[in-house]
Amino acid sequence: MATLLRRPANLARFSRNAADILSASRSFYPNHTRPQLWSLIKTRQTRSYSSDPKRPNEQDSGKDEKNKKSKPSENKDSGKPPQQSDDGLLNRFFGYLDKLTEARSLSPREQKFLEEVRESFKAEGKVPKDVEEFIKKHVDQGQPVSLADWEKFYLQLRKHMDASGKSELKAGIEREFMRESRKSQDGKQKSEGKEEPSKGGPKMYEFKFDPSSFIVTSIISYMLYTTFFPGETSRDITWQEFRANFFDRGLVEKLTVLNRNRVRVDLIRDAVASEYPDTPAAQRNFHYYFTIGSVDSFERKLDEAHNELGIPSSQRVPVAYVDEVPWFATALSFGPTILLIASVFYFSRRAGSGGGGQSGLFGIGKSRARRFNQETDVKIRFADVAGMDEAKLEIMEFVSFLKEPDRFQKLGAKIPRGAILSGPPGTGKTLLAKATAGESGVPFFSVSGSEFVEMFVGVGPSRVRDLFANARKNTPCIIFIDEIDAIGKSRSKQHFGGGNDERESTLNQILTEMDGFNTSEQVVVLAGTNRPDVLDKALMRPGRFDRHITIDRPTMKGRRQIFAVHLKKIVTKEDMDHLCGRLAALTPGFSGADIANCVNEAALVAAREVADSVTMKHFEQAIERVIGGLEKKSLVLSPEEKKVVAYHEAGHAICGWYLQWADPLLKVSIIPRGSAALGYAQYLPSGERYLMTVSQLMDRMAMTLGGRVSEELHFDTVTSGASDDFNKVTRMATAMVTKFGMSKAVGPLHYEEDQQQFHKPFSEETARSIDMEVRRIVDEAYKNCQKLLTEKKKEIGLVAEELLAKEMLSRDDMVRLLGPRPFVENKEFVKYFGGGSTIAPPEPPLSEEGTIGKDGRDQTPNPTV
Numbered sequence: 098m099a100t101l102l103r104r105p106a107n108l109a110r111f112s113r114n115a116a117d118i119l120s121a122s123r124s125f126y127p128n129h130t131r132p133q134l135w136s137l138i139k140t141r142q143t144r145s146y147s148s149d150p151k152r153p154n155e156q157d158s159g160k161d162e163k164n165k166k167s168k169p170s171e172n173k174d175s176g177k178p179p180q181q182s183d184d185g186l187l188n189r190f191f192g193y194l195d196k197l198t199e200a201r202s203l204s205p206r207e208q209k210f211l212e213e214v215r216e217s218f219k220a221e222g223k224v225p226k227d228v229e230e231f232i233k234k235h236v237d238q239g240q241p242v243s244l245a246d247w248e249k250f251y252l253q254l255r256k257h258m259d260a261s262g263k264s265e266l267k268a269g270i271e272r273e274f275m276r277e278s279r280k281s282q283d284g285k286q287k288s289e290g291k292e293e294p295s296k297g298g299p300k301m302y303e304f305k306f307d308p309s310s311f312i313v314t315s316i317i318s319y320m321l322y323t324t325f326f327p328g329e330t331s332r333d334i335t336w337q338e339f340r341a342n343f344f345d346r347g348l349v350e351k352l353t354v355l356n357r358n359r360v361r362v363d364l365i366r367d368a369v370a371s372e373y374p375d376t377p378a379a380q381r382n383f384h385y386y387f388t389i390g391s392v393d394s395f396e397r398k399l400d401e402a403h404n405e406l407g408i409p410s411s412q413r414v415p416v417a418y419v420d421e422v423p424w425f426a427t428a429l430s431f432g433p434t435i436l437l438i439a440s441v442f443y444f445s446r447r448a449g450s451g452g453g454g455q456s457g458l459f460g461i462g463k464s465r466a467r468r469f470n471q472e473t474d475v476k477i478r479f480a481d482v483a484g485m486d487e488a489k490l491e492i493m494e495f496v497s498f499l500k501e502p503d504r505f506q507k508l509g510a511k512i513p514r515g516a517i518l519s520g521p522p523g524t525g526k527t528l529l530a531k532a533t534a535g536e537s538g539v540p541f542f543s544v545s546g547s548e549f550v551e552m553f554v555g556v557g558p559s560r561v562r563d564l565f566a567n568a569r570k571n572t573p574c575i576i577f578i579d580e581i582d583a584i585g586k587s588r589s590k591q592h593f594g595g596g597n598d599e600r601e602s603t604l605n606q607i608l609t610e611m612d613g614f615n616t617s618e619q620v621v622v623l624a625g626t627n628r629p630d631v632l633d634k635a636l637m638r639p640g641r642f643d644r645h646i647t648i649d650r651p652t653m654k655g656r657r658q659i660f661a662v663h664l665k666k667i668v669t670k671e672d673m674d675h676l677c678g679r680l681a682a683l684t685p686g687f688s689g690a691d692i693a694n695c696v697n698e699a700a701l702v703a704a705r706e707v708a709d710s711v712t713m714k715h716f717e718q719a720i721e722r723v724i725g726g727l728e729k730k731s732l733v734l735s736p737e738e739k740k741v742v743a744y745h746e747a748g749h750a751i752c753g754w755y756l757q758w759a760d761p762l763l764k765v766s767i768i769p770r771g772s773a774a775l776g777y778a779q780y781l782p783s784g785e786r787y788l789m790t791v792s793q794l795m796d797r798m799a800m801t802l803g804g805r806v807s808e809e810l811h812f813d814t815v816t817s818g819a820s821d822d823f824n825k826v827t828r829m830a831t832a833m834v835t836k837f838g839m840s841k842a843v844g845p846l847h848y849e850e851d852q853q854q855f856h857k858p859f860s861e862e863t864a865r866s867i868d869m870e871v872r873r874i875v876d877e878a879y880k881n882c883q884k885l886l887t888e889k890k891k892e893i894g895l896v897a898e899e900l901l902a903k904e905m906l907s908r909d910d911m912v913r914l915l916g917p918r919p920f921v922e923n924k925e926f927v928k929y930f931g932g933g934s935t936i937a938p939p940e941p942p943l944s945e946e947g948t949i950g951k952d953g954r955d956q957t958p959n960p961t962v
């Protein structure tokens with residue numbers, strides 16, 4: 098390829114030299130015909146050869162000649178009769194080479210090449226056939242040299258050099274020609290003989306033609322050129338100059354009034370050139386301009402000038418009027434708009450590139466669902482999801498459907514479209530969906546409901562369409578829409594206070610898409626929500642989300658299993674079975690996420706202490722921290738306040754100890770924690786409690802009021818610290834009356850209090866009787882508590898003083914101070930806490946009455962001062 102590229106360049110170079118020689122020959126010897134010319138050259142050469150000392154080449158060639166004669170076997174044509182040498186032809190060829198050398202100053206390499214050619218031919222004593230023909234035809238007969246002739250000639254020389262092993266020289270020459278031909282293309286024909294041959298091969302530069310950058314570069318160059326060299330095509334002059342230099346001399350051909358404020362002067366070029374030989378005005382594109390105040394004054398002045406010169410109206414200089422739009426100014430006026438569009442485009446591309454799929458402004462309607470690839474991403478299996486056996490069983494069916502659809506289809510069963518996983522936060526809904534994908538070995542598209550909500554209209558439905566289209570391309574697969582309540586809220590409820598058309602149309606699109614699946618399409622849609630109650634009924638109907646899987650907070654058994662899953666990754670020397678059981682008992686109401694957090698927190702506590710392994714103590718600290726929040730070391734109470742807190746907490750503790758149906762006490766503390774609690778008493782619910790008796794509720798209320806009663810018994814005044822206790826007690830009592838049917842006066846009725854309803858669901862009369870009943874119940878609980886604590890005033894003092902000294906009392910301390918609790922304890926409690934070791938504080942029992950916090954778990958530690 099390189100040779101092919103080089104060849105035209107070499108040919109061009111050779112033919113140029115040859116043409117030069119022939120033309121030079123003609124000018125040197127104008128009176129001779131070409132054969133005469135060459136015979137002249139020949140004689141001159143013969144003369145010079147006979148008179149000059151022998152050239153080294155000739156000496157060498159003489160030697161070669163002898164060698165040839167002495168060693169005929171070394172001749173290339175050995176075996177053939179040696180060809181008769183044609184000295185005349187050789188000499189004519191050498192003469193031609195001389196002429197070639199003289200006509201152009203060749204580079205040393207080129208000269209060397211020709212020398213080599215000369216030597217080589219001389220050594221052989223003959224010229225090759227083609228060269229012979231060339232000489233005869235073009236030198237002897239004077240026929241013109243065509244490019245084809247030169248190609249043949251050049252190839253012949255090359256062939257000869259190849260045959261005589263001069264390939265290195267040849268390569269050098271070719272490089273030389275290459276360089277020279279490039280030079281000649283650039284139009285910079287320098288003297289080649291003075292230049293050193295370049296080292297290495299020629300550098301090849303690749304130019305890629307980019308039309309857009311070419312246009313932009315051209316425009317910018319033109320603008321710069323016209324800005325910096327405006328005088329090249331135009332020049333401003335005054336009216337006086339115009340008159341004196343051109344108008345009065347009759348050099349003006351035409352005047353053009355531009356935009357009514359400037360005049361372009363067209364001159365009679367030839368006349369201007371002869372009048373002003375050095376002026377640029379003679380150039381074709383050159384114009385003079387002058388400005389005018391107004392068209393009227395210009396016309397008046399022009400008329401006057403014509404009149405002064407006595408030019409008849411038929412021969413007056415013609416005037417044209419043109420309104421030109423200056424393109425540069427126009428382009429500038431569009432500049433800000435173009436800039437704005439360009440930057441919007443650019444930033445939208447950048448912003449979009451973060452998300453998957455198509456980027457840019459045009460990708461806004463594309464789904465943001467993350468696709469987890471089976472082999473790489475979804476490593477979760479059902480074994481990793483603990484404590485929700487029923488939910489797993491339910492969802493297992495989807496796995497078998499995705500794995501072996503035939504089993505269902507052949508019996509004519511319709512495949513379930515999807516399932517809604519509902520439950521409190523952190524209970525493992527996403528985990529279960531991932532495990533379903535992991536088990537079934539299919540791609541998993543995960544998206545959050547809020548990702549369909551954008552400020553642009555139509556984006557939500559478009560993303561839904563895109564998500565489902567993607568899923569259809571990847572069947573079988575699972576789509577998981579987390580927090581579906583963000584878009585799937587009941588449409589009737591949305592209209593209360595405004596409504597949201599965009600959300601509604603997104604929901605409609607989901608409904609349509611789910612309807613759009615045909616029964617054989619293996620796309621399962623799972624959705625997670627914390628609020629199944631607000632979802633649109635249409636979403637829940639059979640044929641869409643067929644299955645409703647409720648995932649509640651784990652039971653004691655579930656917690657134990659979840660702890661077992663998460664403790665696998667933790668380094669601990671504790672007995673695993675006992676540890677899991679004890680931790681599960683300590684963490685009623687914890688969700689899976691809480692448990693995961695708790696285990697991690699314990700490992701962090703251990704690491705902070707630079708321990709080798711995580712011990713029970715670390716777990717208990719972690720649980721305490723998760724429940725109560727951080728210890729508030731910065732909060733320093735005054736001694737009086739501390740005393741009040743101690744007696745308040747001691748009141749709770751004594752109630753919990755001596756009331757039969759109260760939950761067993763685990764820990765009392767007056768160390769401030771979290772945001773509001775100055776102290777707390779903690780109890781362990783006696784097992785999983787699904788039903789509560791009146792006695793249990795009454796004892797729990799009495800226990801909650803214990804703090805305030807103790808304050809009353811021991812101090813002259815009471816504090817504000819019991820307000821949270823009163824809140825709990827009131828809610829419990831209200832629930833007993835309005836929901837549990839535990840009041841004879843109100844009867845077996847259930848009144849749901851709906852925040853969104855303006856009217857209460859009961860009459861004024863009922864409201865009054867509810868109020869009275871609630872008051873009666875609380876009063877009763879209060880009296881019980883007061884009675885008990887008055888009896889146990891001494892014990893309260895004991896516990897409070899010990900608390901002031903130690904700040905925290907465990908169940909052991911209580912046993913030491915008060916003796917064993919006078920009631921039979923729960924079996925599980927005895928199993929894990931009967932030993933009386935340090936007891937971590939579990940959360941107070943969950944109660945239906947609304948001690949549940951924002952996240953579904955009661956986060957308020959029991960009574961504060």
Ligand SMILES: Nc1ncnc2c1ncn2[C@@H]1O[C@H](COP(=O)(O)OP(=O)(O)OP(=O)(O)O)[C@@H](O)[C@H]1O
Binds near residue numbers: 481522528688689
């Ligand atoms: N049953 C469980 N077994 C093991 N780990 C669990 C379980 N439930 C929750 N977890 C842990 O809690 C983490 C959070 O769970 P996940 O995200 O599935 O909760 P979620 O119910 O989807 O929460 P949200 O409703 O807030 O989206 C999981 O990554 C896992 O570590």
